[in-house]
Amino acid sequence: xxxxxxxxxxxxxxxxxxxxxxxxxxxxxxxxxxxxxxxxxxxxxxxxxxxxxxxxxxxxxxxxxxxxxxxxxxxxxxxxxxxxxxxxxxxxxxxxxxxxxxxxxxxxxxxxxxxxxxxxxxxxxxxxxxxxxxxxxxxxxxxxxxxxxxxxxxxxxxxxxxxxxxxxxxxxxxxxxxxxxxxxxxxxxxxxxxxxxxxxxxxxxxxxxxxxxxxxxxxxxxxxxxxxxxxxxxxxxxxxxxxxxxxxxxxxxxxxxxxxxxxxxxxxxxxxxxxxxxxxxxxxxxxxxxxxxxxxxxxxxxxxxxxxxxxxxxxxxxxxxxxx
Amino acid sequence: xxxxxxxxxxxxxxxxxxxxxxxxxxxxxxxxxxxxxxxxxxxxxxxxxxxxxxxxxxxxxxxxxxxxxxxxxxxxxxxxxxxxxxxxxxxxxxxxxxxxxxxxxxxxxxxxxxxxxxxxxxxxxxxxxxxxxxxxxxxxxxxxxxxxxxxxxxxxxxxxxxxxxxxxxxxxxxxxxxxxxxxxxxxxxxxxxxxxxxxxxxxxxxxxxxxxxxxxxxxxxxxxxxxxxxxxxxxxxxxxxxxxxx
Ligand SMILES: Cc1cc2nc3c(=O)[nH]c(=O)nc-3n(C[C@H](O)[C@H](O)[C@H](O)COP(=O)(O)OP(=O)(O)OC[C@H]3O[C@@H](n4cnc5c(N)ncnc54)[C@H](O)[C@@H]3O)c2cc1C
Ligand SMILES: Nc1ncnc2c1ncn2[C@@H]1O[C@H](COP(=O)(O)O)[C@@H](O)[C@H]1O
Numbered sequence: 001x002x003x004x005x006x007x008x009x010x011x012x013x014x015x016x017x018x019x020x021x022x023x024x025x026x027x028x029x030x031x032x033x034x035x036x037x038x039x040x041x042x043x044x045x046x047x048x049x050x051x052x053x054x055x056x057x058x059x060x061x062x063x064x065x066x067x068x069x070x071x072x073x074x075x076x077x078x079x080x081x082x083x084x085x086x087x088x089x090x091x092x093x094x095x096x097x098x099x100x101x102x103x104x105x106x107x108x109x110x111x112x113x114x115x116x117x118x119x120x121x122x123x124x125x126x127x128x129x130x131x132x133x134x135x136x137x138x139x140x141x142x143x144x145x146x147x148x149x150x151x152x153x154x155x156x157x158x159x160x161x162x163x164x165x166x167x168x169x170x171x172x173x174x175x176x177x178x179x180x181x182x183x184x185x186x187x188x189x190x191x192x193x194x195x196x197x198x199x200x201x202x203x204x205x206x207x208x209x210x211x212x213x214x215x216x217x218x219x220x221x222x223x224x225x226x227x228x229x230x231x232x233x234x235x236x237x238x239x240x241x242x243x244x245x246x247x248x249x250x251x252x253x254x255x256x257x258x259x260x261x262x263x264x265x266x267x268x269x270x271x272x273x274x275x276x277x278x279x280x281x282x283x284x285x286x287x288x289x290x291x292x293x294x295x296x297x298x299x300x301x302x303x304x305x306x307x308x309x310x311x312x313x314x315x316x317x318x319x320x321x322x323x324x
Numbered sequence: 325x326x327x328x329x330x331x332x333x334x335x336x337x338x339x340x341x342x343x344x345x346x347x348x349x350x351x352x353x354x355x356x357x358x359x360x361x362x363x364x365x366x367x368x369x370x371x372x373x374x375x376x377x378x379x380x381x382x383x384x385x386x387x388x389x390x391x392x393x394x395x396x397x398x399x400x401x402x403x404x405x406x407x408x409x410x411x412x413x414x415x416x417x418x419x420x421x422x423x424x425x426x427x428x429x430x431x432x433x434x435x436x437x438x439x440x441x442x443x444x445x446x447x448x449x450x451x452x453x454x455x456x457x458x459x460x461x462x463x464x465x466x467x468x469x470x471x472x473x474x475x476x477x478x479x480x481x482x483x484x485x486x487x488x489x490x491x492x493x494x495x496x497x498x499x500x501x502x503x504x505x506x507x508x509x510x511x512x513x514x515x516x517x518x519x520x521x522x523x524x525x526x527x528x529x530x531x532x533x534x535x536x537x538x539x540x541x542x543x544x545x546x547x548x549x550x551x552x553x554x555x556x557x558x559x560x561x562x563x564x565x566x567x568x569x570x
Contacts, residue, residue: 105451306553318557
């Protein structure tokens with residue numbers, strides 16, 4: 001019996017959200033008195049795999065089939081199901097990414113498991129029961145859910161667990177899932193990554209976000225400059241992407257992306273309830289708005305009532321002056 | 325082309341979320357329910373495809389009788405008929421099994437859903453249905469076009485980019501912005517919706533694997549600390565030394 005964690009690679013390294021999943025997985029394993037194994041696929045550097053020991057992973061099963069470098073649900077599910085069988089896994093852990101949630105749901109059907117996505121805390125495992133806490137109602141509440149199947153499948157919300165770096169190394173074993181061409185029928189025709197040298201929004205620890213108060217796309221250099229000085233990703237409110245000032249994948253909120261960074265800086269955003277739904281689990285929220293009555297201030301930890309065009313240049317200056 | 329659109333019935337986006345005194349159930353009191361906003365993208369795209377290529381659009385909801393006003397709304401927007409599986413949606417696996425049972429009986433070419441429901445935020449049902457039916461699920465898609473009568477081309481979001489996928493019918497996909505511009509029902513739609521067929525089906529027996537025990541709300545913030553705009557730079561110092569997030 002063990003805990004199995006699926007880790008996703010990006011450019012040969014393990015994604016931050018997967019390091020969180022690995023940490024979570026080894027903490028669950030400790031709770032259950034067992035060990036945590038990771039399963040990694042596609043092109044990932046060998047050192048990145050052994051370094052998973054720092055998150056408490058003892059063994060990594062690796063299938064380096066190059067065809068797995070692209071997301072193909074059927075093939076991924078097959079590899080992970082094979083690993084789960086081999087390890088007699090009782091708990092499967094994913095990051096709540098687009099990929100993680102998708103294969104978690106498929107595996108729940110195929111392996112007859114109980115699935116919880118958007119999980120925010122370690123499970124309670126006393127007395128033979130297994131309950132997790134998950135975010136519901138778009139961040140407005142949490143639910144405690146008992147997973148009653150023999151196999152528990154958990155997708156953890158990004159940025160809800162602190163990554164440990166305890167210094168061990170993991171052993172790496174080859175996993176051969178013997179994939180056939182037919183497993184790759186659903187492979188994408190084309191993958192287009194956004195052109196950005198900056199930080200990916202869903203993974204970001206700091207997010208600088210602009211709303212209609214920024215007046216137009218020509219002013220976005222203020223958002224971008226502050227973001228780059230802080231090592232942050234940029235985001236926006238829905239009307240901003242609806243007006244094509246910014247691309248849709250930057251829009252956060254109820255009908256956009258949900259983010260939970262350590263720091264969310266909202267500039268010229270009123271704080272409508274649908275916007276808050278996407279950002280209210282951020283650890284620290286800063287609001288800059290010229291209207292002291294803007295509802296966002298009620299959800300903020302720090303606030304400045306002022307004109308963004310005067311305030312933001314001062315912030316950029318101060319941020320640039322920080323020693324890293 | 326036969327398209328099935330699955331809609332869930334959720335609290336309005338501006339609703340205050342409260343629970344019963346023992347925190348065991350969502351408190352519906354005074355809450356207005358709407359079609360899950362993501363599902364509206366699915367519904368509108370389905371209607372657009374029907375208008376362009378012919379066929380039918382059926383809406384499906386797993387829910388008790390109180391969801392019917394929103395099912396009628398979907399009919400008013402332009403769906404042809406509706407099915408309500410008469411059961412409280414206990415968990416995603418239960419819902420997925422109901423949808424799969426309906427789909428098996430009627431063989432749809434495309435099954436469209438929303439990216440996620442804004443009440444349970446599961447992002448689970450679409451992939452479960454795809455797996456139960458043994459057909460592909462393309463999730464979360466933001467563009468859907470037909471290449472020919474048997475093939476669709478979709479664009480789906482991945483972290484940091486997008487993928488272009490071509491699939492043969494039948495398949496499941498979940499919709500998100502900007503797949504279509506949601507429509508508002510017009511007077512004529514509302515009138516005709518009253519006479520469109522809404523079938524009530526009894527649920528198939530299905531497993532429930534997640535048991536919702538209780539609910540809680542996030543802790544309230546401790547209040548906001550204001551900084552004078554003239555000293556805006558001070559904010560950065562506070563974020564580093566006090567909040568420790570820089
Ligand atoms: C079903 C539904 C789903 C929705 N989903 C989302 C969603 O996912 N995400 C989302 O963001 N919205 C969503 N919305 C829209 C939401 O209700 C708001 O309309 C939107 O968030 C407002 O965006 P905003 O704050 O940028 O613009 P506004 O509300 O126009 O606010 C602009 C703010 O900028 C301030 N301002 C103006 N000039 C300056 C200046 N010079 N300096 C500083 N501040 C200034 C103003 O005081 C104001 O507070 C949704 C709505 C519905 C009905
Ligand atoms: N009770 C339901 N009835 C019909 N469709 C549903 C129901 N619940 C969820 N769905 C569909 O499944 C999608 C994903 O839901 P979820 O997995 O709960 O996030 C929704 O956007 C709907 O299209």
